Amino acid sequence: xxxxxxxxxxxxxxxxxxxxxxxxxxxxxxxxxxxxxxxxxxxxxxxxxxxxxxxxxxxxxxxxxxxxxxxxxxxxxxxxxxxxxxxxxxxxxxxxxxxxxxxxxxxxxxxxxxxxxxxxxxxxxxxxxxxxxxxxxxxxxxxxxxxxxxxxxxxxxxxxxxxxxxxxxxxxxxxxxxxxxxxxxxxxxxxxxxxxxxxxxxxxxxxxxxxxxxxxxxxxxxxxxxxxxxxxxxxxxxxxxxxxxxxxxxxxxxxxxxxxxxxxxxxxxxx
Amino acid sequence: xxxxxxxxxxxxxxxxxxxxxxxxxxxxxxxxxxxxxxxxxxxxxxxxxxxxxxxxxxxxxxxxxxxxxxxxxxxxxxxxxxxxxxxxxxxxxxxxxxxxxxxxxxxxxxxxxxx
Numbered sequence: 001x002x003x004x005x006x007x008x009x010x011x012x013x014x015x016x017x018x019x020x021x022x023x024x025x026x027x028x029x030x031x032x033x034x035x036x037x038x039x040x041x042x043x044x045x046x047x048x049x050x051x052x053x054x055x056x057x058x059x060x061x062x063x064x065x066x067x068x069x070x071x072x073x074x075x076x077x078x079x080x081x082x083x084x085x086x087x088x089x090x091x092x093x094x095x096x097x098x099x100x101x102x103x104x105x106x107x108x109x110x111x112x113x114x115x116x117x118x119x120x121x122x123x124x125x126x127x128x129x130x131x132x133x134x135x136x137x138x139x140x141x142x143x144x145x146x147x148x149x150x151x152x153x154x155x156x157x158x159x160x161x162x163x164x165x166x167x168x169x170x171x172x173x174x175x176x177x178x179x180x181x182x183x184x185x186x187x188x189x190x191x192x193x194x195x196x197x198x199x200x201x202x203x204x205x206x207x208x209x210x211x212x213x214x215x216x217x218x219x220x221x222x223x224x225x226x227x228x229x230x231x232x233x234x235x236x237x238x239x240x241x242x243x244x245x246x247x248x249x250x251x252x253x254x255x256x257x258x259x260x261x262x263x264x265x266x267x268x269x270x271x
Numbered sequence: 272x273x274x275x276x277x278x279x280x281x282x283x284x285x286x287x288x289x290x291x292x293x294x295x296x297x298x299x300x301x302x303x304x305x306x307x308x309x310x311x312x313x314x315x316x317x318x319x320x321x322x323x324x325x326x327x328x329x330x331x332x333x334x335x336x337x338x339x340x341x342x343x344x345x346x347x348x349x350x351x352x353x354x355x356x357x358x359x360x361x362x363x364x365x366x367x368x369x370x371x372x373x374x375x376x377x378x379x380x381x382x383x384x385x386x
Contacts, residue, residue, distance in 0.1 A: 132362055150366075170360070174332070174359065240360060241361075
């Protein structure tokens, strides 16, 4: 299952996530490719006008999209348009998703894939689950970027003046190289923030750190509010052999929101 | 000939070049010594004894040591990646990409060949 940027989508067997961005996922399986573009429906989707625009963007003949005739045994909570390689599904909850296949697909096949799709609006807490990561983001926190490279998976989220980076490093035993979290944390933070950190607490497998805002001591609370420091947590998940790092920069999140991210960020089995 | 698809690349079997020297460092990591690939004009200019004596060294990290230690001419890149996945509990695709990049680098240096 993939839960990304508000969209929940069941992955077919052997389907692999190839690319991830804000409102976009590219999947591949056995020589076929599926691109998903999705987001909040800002105005009611018009299959002819908006469909032609999508078809042109996809390099297809701009003929407009028709409402799909569903098989009798099927009912969808949303509305499905399209045919051939391009389909658009309007989800309950105000989301809309465009599916572009590398080959023509029959409606029956597409229905199987969209039937389990769910949408969570931006103004709600959102579940995220991709590859071997899962977490919950506070309302109105948007994806800024995601990067996957062997050994590292990084997701950057933004809300107002706050930037939260979640990084996953594997294998933890090699990254740690026999050292403790406090020794390794400064090196891991180097690519995300500058400046030294102060350890608030640590129990061997979890390390909480902070760098307080700069400024004259009496004005530090003011500067902290403007967000000149950072804080976060580094956790060693021994069961999955992963290091999970959360770093919050800029204006501090409300305590509930910050704890939501910290408590929900876990490594999961892929799929 | 270089593999042209991902499947072909993963099915390739690395074979260590016979002239590569292997030493184990104090930390248990493998240190390789191998003849550098010199441009033809330099080989023609230098005495043969000098060319033969030139060696480069490469110290592998823990994962590199693990992978290199399992290269036996029979295991494919895919099988090596599977071993990495099992040993380090990383995602299969990460192991495949990491091992493929490692094998590519060793090949670039002339330390291994593919068959």
